[in-house]
Amino acid sequence: MNLMWKIVISFTLVLLAGCQSEEAQQDSAPPWVKTFVIQPRSGAERVLSGTVRARHEMPIAFRINGRIEQRAVDAGQRVKSGTLLFALDPSDLEKELDARKAEVSAAKTAISVAEADVVRGHDLLKKEFISQQSLDRFNLVKREAQERMNAALARLEQAKNALTYARLTAESDGLLTEVTGEQGEVVAAGQSIAILAKEGELEVELFFPEEMKPPASGLVMPRNGKPIPLKLREVAGAADAVSHTWRARYSVRASGDKLALGNIVRAIFKRVEKSPDSLEVPLAALDERGGTPRIWVIRDEHAQPLSIELISLGTETALIKTKLSAGSRVIALGTHLLKPGMAVQPLPQ
Structure with missing residues (x-):
């Protein structure tokens, strides 16, 4: 009986030792990491929604x-x-016109009186009943009446124009x-x-993100039909302070029969980056623990940091500049847990 218990206990100890050995082997296995293939951004396309508007x-x-x-x-x-x-x-305007006509009539009467005074003045001067100074005064009154007549005629013309307006x-x-x-x-x-909106030339109005310069050309996609070329006509002088976007208007370079004023259309543009050799990586691939931005690459089954130049940040990705070429794989998650030379295993894609 004692021999039987010894055998059972010995067998149990052997099993426990084997399990612990397997767990130790599992604990010492390199961790699995998710990788990402970096892509070049030159030549990438950007799709925006725009509104069809009239050129004028x-x-x-x-x-x-x-x-x-x-x-x-x-x-x-x-x-x-x-x-x-x-x-x-038009009631007030018509009354204004009548008043101006009355002014012209009064000015005509004043001219007639002034002209008659001048004629009488000449006769009286010949008879030496008045002086030359008095005759000059009659001429000045006549000239003043003529100027008043001109002013009355101008006001009459204004009143007529106002009625047409x-x-x-x-x-x-x-x-x-x-x-x-x-x-x-x-x-x-x-x-x-x-x-x-005057009939004729159509345009597409779009709003570009602040970090993207509006391209010189693009394509608008009608709901039915082939793409229509676009040409940049104008860009706002400054980005909108609220939306942080650039307003741009593109001329439709071909027949816009399939576009109607007010339509919401899709426009496709080839986005040219500030750095033609820039690469795109997920935000989670960035590691700033070293004081400068870096990413992690796998070399000989070990994680190694690589310094980068950060160009811009998006909502999900970042644009970087580094010595890696497009198609290289970088570690995309958990970079804050990595150490230089740490053994890792990439997850199957």
Whole structure:
């Protein structure tokens, strides 16, 4: 009986020793690491959403103050040149015109009286009833009456123009993209009450991230049809302080029949990096424990740090410059746990 227990105990000890040996071997095995193949960024494409707009968008406004009596159009309506858009209440303008006509009539009468005084003055001077100084005074009164007449005629012309300004018409064919003026509203001279997009050349308006310079050309992708070339026409002088984006407008270089004003379209651009040999790696691959940015590469089954030049950071990736070539593998996770020369095993891709 004692012999049997000795055999069982001996067998158990052997099993326990074997398990501990296996665990020790497992503990000493190199850890598995996830790797990433770095890619070059020159020639990469960037897809942005843009809005189709007219090359010329003209704010519509009255040239005089007044109250809107008639609104003849609505937003989204196509208009022809000369089409009535808005009309102001003309009652005050008509009274102003009548007053200016009365001024002209009074000025004409004053000229007639002054001319008659000059004629009588010449007769009286011949008879030596008045002096030359008195005749000169009659001539000055006549000249003053003529100047008043000129001023009255100018004011009359202004009143006539103001009456025509009370009717606001389209200066060219186009589409009303926005109409804000309402009947009964009092508006000031120059206050925009509509926007007219002139027919003709179309453009695509886009907003680029602050770190990306708008390319000189690109492609717009209509919902149906082939891509249409784009050419950069203008870029905003400064980035938007709120969105940190650059506004750019691209001319449609081919027929834009498949594009409509206000459409949201996709535009594709070839992104050119500031450094043509820049590489892209995941953010998790960066390690800044050494004071300078670095990444980790696997050499002879051991992790080794490699110093890099950090160009820019994105939401998920970073652009770097280093001696590695495209296609090399770097450790993509857990770099804060690595030590130089540490044995590692790359996970199968």
